[in-house]
Amino acid sequence: MTTTLEDNITEAKQRLDAHVREIVAWHFDPQTGCPFWLEQAKRLDFDPREDVRSYADLDRFGNFQDEWLRGGPVRRWVPKAYADQPVYVFETGGSTGVPKSRVNVNDFRIDYEMFSETLNDESFPKGADWLMLGPSGPRRLRLAVEHLAQHRGGISFCVDMDPRWVVKLIRKGRPQEMHEYKDHVVDQGLTLLKAHDNIRCLFTTPKLLEALCERVSLVKTGIKGVFCGGTQMTPQFHRFACEELLEGKVQFVPTYGNTLMGLACCKPFDPADNYDIIYHPPSPRAMVEVVSFDDEKTVVGYGEWGRARLTTLTKEFFMPRFLERDECKRTPPCEPYPWDGVANVRPYSGFQTTVVEGVY
Amino acid sequence: MMLHIPILRHGEPYESVEKFEIVHYATGDPVALVSQANSGMLVRDIHRVNSDVLDQYTVAELITMTKKAGEIFIGGTVPVGNREQSFDDYIRDLSATTGMPITYCRNNAKKIYRMFNEIDQVVAGLTRGFDLGILDRGYGEDDGRMLSFYREANVLGAVLPSNSPGVHSLWMPAVPLKTPLVLKPGREEPWSPYRIIQSFIAAGVPKEAFGFYPTDHGGAAELLRTAKRSMLFGGEATTRPYAKDPGVELHGPGFxxxxxxxxxxxxxxxxxxxxxxxxxxxxxxxxxxxxxxxxxxxxxxxxxxxxxxxxxxxxxxxxxxxxxxxxxxxxxxxxxxxxxxxxxxxxxxxxxxxxxxxxxxxxxxxxxxxxxxxxxxxxxxxxxxxxxxxxxxxxxxxxxxxxxxxxxxxxxxxxxxxxxxxxxxxxxxxxxxxxxxxxxxxxxxxxGPIPTWQISWDQPHEGNLFEHLYRQRAFQVEPAA
Incomplete structure (x- = not known):
């Protein structure tokens, strides 16, 4: 019996609801939950373990406050079940004040192993080495890409890159120094590419990809696949990257992700999408919805623009209904991802103050 | 079908995935879709400009082509995206998206035409009248003195305004001065630079000498950074970051x-x-x-x-x-x-x-x-x-x-x-x-009683375009034995 997309959508929704019940039960169980949610439960007018039966029921928590993640103590986020495990703490970009922190035990590995399943072996060969030319320091990306390379049998070569310094240079009106820093990062990447023949895969950001491709043909260096993320990408950039930077010969895989949610995968390229960059979250571990600019409780219709709302549902981290600083267009489920996606994510235009996005 | 204004990449039309709509100032009706360039495209294209493309002509030949282009600009029909545009179409479009009075648009168009038509006097003013053959040969004697110049600019980039079409005449002498152009038009005013470019091309100037890139602020910043010589039009806040950049000629507030x-x-x-x-x-x-x-x-x-x-x-x-x-x-x-x-x-x-x-x-x-x-x-x-x-x-x-x-x-x-x-x-x-x-x-x-707006083209203000594009070198030559 063949299954239709409709069947898959129904099955994915049932799986998501079951996953919600499991994760809520875990985080609000005094034996396994984290101090933050156990404390928070005392103030709720409902019993999460009894009353949250579906993904839609998560609305009862209201919006997750991003201030909860700024500052310490971060151990209040460590589930009791993982209290004796080695814990990482990862930070968001820090372009909007005190960075938000998220504790991690294995989530970054799980997320990137799932992402690995979506990569094709021709463009991201097993056993090939990687170049990680992107944000380092307290960011999850640095370790996550390294784990991705290792998971696929390769080694990741890394370069230091501090996006907060870049943001500071932009804010201070010092573009020349910003470009010198960019060149410094790209120089190191080029040195590694020239010195290590087995580097076939690259993670980088849109701006660094442009800068790199001004200096070298990635096709000639033997790169087969580029995994790109970190900042906004437009449909025109998508086309430009595929056709010109990568000369139509290297696979380009754009992604949308952050420390809080994980990694959303790009819908496989379809000419009918006219280079729209369509991401689907790693359901059921995380969801992205598009809510109305005027009413953040209402999900917009397909094809409509709104603000991105994230929900993270792992045993390490429970974050229901977090309003992200991005806006995007809602897209329907598709064959490999039978749940909603989002297209053409860009910084939310409704903020009164300009957010300086890390250009890298 | 709505008019589409493409990007020009080394003279070749390019339709972007992203376009923005420009509308009639009064009715809000759409007038055209304008393809928008991503900033990386500007960097890539500026690095790939054939900066010698105009060297195949003498300055005198380019001046002749410029004068011919002026006749096309003022009276001819040129392609604009998927349509042909007459002079009257141009004036109508210009007024429609900028809200400028028709009479004002016509007066400004005449200024542009004057620049085409009097380009020999303008270039003479910029170069202070030396024999222009010196630019073709790279050196030569003028009034008994050896002169030699080389072009420092790979291209002239320009970030242009929407408020005053007459200012486009400021970058036009780059063509007879053999310098390819990369232009970022003002959002509501793609019309003048596009028509000027098409008039030059119709007059025989190689299309590879022209880039036209509607883009955002990020693209404009990349243009100014990447072009060795550029012009920037804008208010004080726009021009301030470039005040100490010798590669950027500022056309800011006048006071x-x-x-x-x-x-x-x-x-x-x-x-x-x-x-x-x-x-x-x-x-x-x-x-x-x-x-x-x-x-x-x-x-x-x-x-x-x-x-x-x-x-x-x-x-x-x-x-x-x-x-x-x-x-x-x-x-x-x-x-x-x-x-x-x-x-x-x-x-x-x-x-x-x-x-x-x-x-x-x-x-x-x-x-x-x-x-x-x-x-x-x-x-x-x-x-x-x-x-x-x-x-x-x-x-x-x-x-x-x-x-x-x-x-x-x-x-x-x-x-x-x-x-x-x-x-x-x-x-x-x-x-x-x-x-x-x-x-x-x-x-x-x-x-004396001269209105502030009465200017003579042969005396540039806010910088001399020739000096912006060229540098004089010391030069001696002896025949080889």
């Missing part, structure tokens, strides 16, 4: 002024028309419009008389032959400007005299658009060389006919006026003339 000497202040009425015209010509939008009238005496009376004349100006539709000011397609911008002036008027010491004569507010709304009627502000406190008491409105420039009238002792004027793009000094006072001649504040000095 142009009419200056009356002690010898003519008593007879100021004789120059009333000149003052009014300096403020109002071309819709008062240019940096060469006067935004200040400085006089040693009779300031109040002068302000009152100029205000009385300017209070007659009405907000008329762009196609009205009597229209003298442009509409703000973005009415919020007009509101913000007007509010800013009102907030400053709340500080004692400055009075809007036009509003008193007109009996109505400067901000006028017609449907979705807004107009700002001319505004003359009388600053009551005299200004001196070391004065820090000047009212904040004493030296301001806005995107409509605005001027302050300020009293100042003539001996203090050269310092007190501050940066002044055009200074029209109506005086025979040798001392004042000498001190203005010595002042670094004035970029273009007119002595």
């Amino acid at each position: 142009s002024k009419v200056i009356l000497g002690d010898d003519v202040a008593e007879n100021w009425e004789k120059h009333l028309d000149l003052m009014v015209s300096s403020v109002l010509a071309n819709g008062g939008r240019s940096c060469i419009n006067a935004s200040g009238i400085w006089t040693p005496r009779h300031g109040r009376a002068i302000a009152d008389a100029v205000a009385k004349e300017l209070a007659k100006v009405e907000a008329l539709p762009a196609d009205d032959p009597n229209a003298q000011i442009a509409a703000f397609a973005n009415s919020k911008m007009a509101e913000m400007i007007s509010q800013s002036i009102d907030q400053q008027l709340a500080t004692p010491g400055a009075v809007d005299l036009t509003e008193q004569h007109r009996g109505s507010a400067r901000l006028v709304r017609h449907g979705r658009v807004a107009y700002l009627l001319p505004t003359i502000v009388w600053c009551e406190e005299p200004v001196g060389r070391n004065s820090d008491t000047a009212h904040s409105l004493a030296n301001k420039e806005y995107l409509f006919p605005y001027a302050s009238v300020v009293e100042c002792p003539t001996a203090d004027m050269p310092d007190a006026i501050g940066p002044t793009l055009i200074g029209s000094a109506i005086t025979s006072d040798k001392s004042l003339i000498a001190s203005l001649m010595a002042s670094p504040n004035v970029d273009r000095l007119n002595i």
Whole structure:
């Protein structure tokens, strides 16, 4: 019996609801939950373990406050079940004040192993080495890409890159120094590419990809696949990257992700999408919805623009209904991802103050 | 099908995935879709420009082509995206998306035509008349002296405005000076640069010499960074970050002024028309419009008389032959400007005299658009060389006919006026003339009753394009034995 997309959508929704019940039960169980949610439960007018039966029921928590993640103590986020495990703490970009922190035990590995399943072996060969030319320091990306390379049998070569310094240079009106820093990062990447023949895969950001491709043909260096993320990408950039930077010969895989949610995968390229960059979250571990600019409780219709709302549902981290600083267009489920996606994510235009996005 | 204006990449049309719509200023109806370039495309294309593409022609040949292009510009039909555009189409489109009066558009188009048609005189002015064959050979003798130049610019980049089509004539001499162009048009005004480019191409200039990239602020910044030589048009906030960059020629606010000497202040009425015209010509939008009238005496009376004349100006539709000011397609911008002036008027010491004569507010709304009627502000406190008491409105420039009238002792004027793009000094006072001649504040000095807007193309202001593009080298040559 063949299954239709409709069947898959129904099955994915049932799986998501079951996953919600499991994760809520875990985080609000005094034996396994984290101090933050156990404390928070005392103030709720409902019993999460009894009353949250579906993904839609998560609305009862209201919006997750991003201030909860700024500052310490971060151990209040460590589930009791993982209290004796080695814990990482990862930070968001820090372009909007005190960075938000998220504790991690294995989530970054799980997320990137799932992402690995979506990569094709021709463009991201097993056993090939990687170049990680992107944000380092307290960011999850640095370790996550390294784990991705290792998971696929390769080694990741890394370069230091501090996006907060870049943001500071932009804010201070010092573009020349910003470009010198960019060149410094790209120089190191080029040195590694020239010195290590087995580097076939690259993670980088849109701006660094442009800068790199001004200096070298990635096709000639033997790169087969580029995994790109970190900042906004437009449909025109998508086309430009595929056709010109990568000369139509290297696979380009754009992604949308952050420390809080994980990694959303790009819908496989379809000419009918006219280079729209369509991401689907790693359901059921995380969801992205598009809510109305005027009413953040209402999900917009397909094809409509709104603000991105994230929900993270792992045993390490429970974050229901977090309003992200991005806006995007809602897209329907598709064959490999039978749940909603989002297209053409860009910084939310409704903020009164300009957010300086890390250009890298 | 709606008109589509493509990017031109080395002269080749390119349709972007991303386009923005430009609309009729009054009705809001779509006029065209404009393809938008991503910033990486600009960097990539500038690095790949064939910077020698115009070297295959002599300057004289390029001047001939430029003159031919002028005839096409003013009377011919050129391709614009998926349509052919006549001169009348161009004027209609230009007025439609910018809100500029039709008459204003035609006058500006004539300025552009003059640049095409008088390009030989312009180039002679820029190069100070040396034998242009020297640029073809790289060296040569001129009046018995050896001269040699080389071109420093791989391209001339330009970030262009939407408010004054006449300024496009400033970058046009780059073509006979053999320098390829990379242009970022103003959002509402792709029309003039696109038509100029197509006229050049139709006249035989290789299309590879032209890049046309509608883009966002990020793209503009990349253009200025990547092109070795560029021009930037914009307000103070836009130009400030580039103030110390020798590769960027700034065309920012003008703060142009009419200056009356002690010898003519008593007879100021004789120059009333000149003052009014300096403020109002071309819709008062240019940096060469006067935004200040400085006089040693009779300031109040002068302000009152100029205000009385300017209070007659009405907000008329762009196609009205009597229209003298442009509409703000973005009415919020007009509101913000007007509010800013009102907030400053709340500080004692400055009075809007036009509003008193007109009996109505400067901000006028017609449907979705807004107009700002001319505004003359009388600053009551005299200004001196070391004065820090000047009212904040004493030296301001806005995107409509605005001027302050300020009293100042003539001996203090050269310092007190501050940066002044055009200074029209109506005086025979040798001392004042000498001190203005010595002042670094004035970029273009007119002595006598010359309106600020009356400029001669063979004398560039805000930098000499030839000196921006070329560098002189020491050179000797001996025949090999």
